[in-house]
Amino acid sequence: MPPGATKPGQTSQTLPSGRVIVPAKQRAAQSATLSESPAPRRELLPHEKKHDFNAHIERQDRTARVVAKILRGAATDLVGAVAKQAAVTPIAQMHTVTASADHQLTARIEKSLGVSHRFGYCQVYAERKRATGRGKNVPVKNLKGVTLSAKPPKHQVRFVAEATISDFNNEVAKRARARAIDLAKEGITGDELASQVSKDVLAAPDGFLDVIGQEASRAALAGGRAAAMEELQPEIAKYVRSEVMDRGTAACAEAGGGCEEGDGQEFDSYDDAPQPPFEDCAGDCRGQLIPVFEDEGAVILE
């Protein structure tokens, strides 16, 4: 059985980073359901009516697909390089074989993630406009009486891009090492081992690339929202977690996740509020953190 193949009935694998890989087939079924029927699972609360859930889902999925496509395109070269490394490494030293995608790839991923990040950022300002009537050019009003500390600028997109490449490198190297060890045990060495490792790793299911793409897109979009909420802190009364679009929360709860219970959780300060993807999620939920403004009026998304 090739590395990374999913046995029938096998559920999910956990990456060294603690992230969970859902088998491609299962994940495809989940996303199909989500994109076909992005409907809320309960009535929207008043503050949720200013949030464009569908646009967020659409943007997130689109960027995720772009990122996965870029990684898929880069996989052949990366796997080839790791396979060559494995071919000249003694079996006992195989753990030293690593993958290292080039900086250009990080830059491309960063550019794609930037679209998600900007979208998230602009959406929070759009929510502010819908809730308070104040547009992007209206200076932040200090309604809450908070003082913003002068923090160094965050390079969130760069960070997410680097973490994405790191996951990509780790997973490719892990697969190549496992295959190289199996082949070496069969007495295959040198060029033959290199080409066989490449062939087998590239032929194995690569749904993990879609998972990495989703995680990256989600983190970038959330990072953009977080950046805007950080700026708007003096106008925001509270931050509310919303899992209203998550039809999968029951499955998440069954796996010990906290999304179902976390739905509607409120946080008074930006610093206390967790940012999505929420750490206690044990599934594929699409939780969001939604700001409630101090002077928020009744809003309905047009």
Ligand SMILES: [Zn+2]
């Ligand atoms: Zn969850």
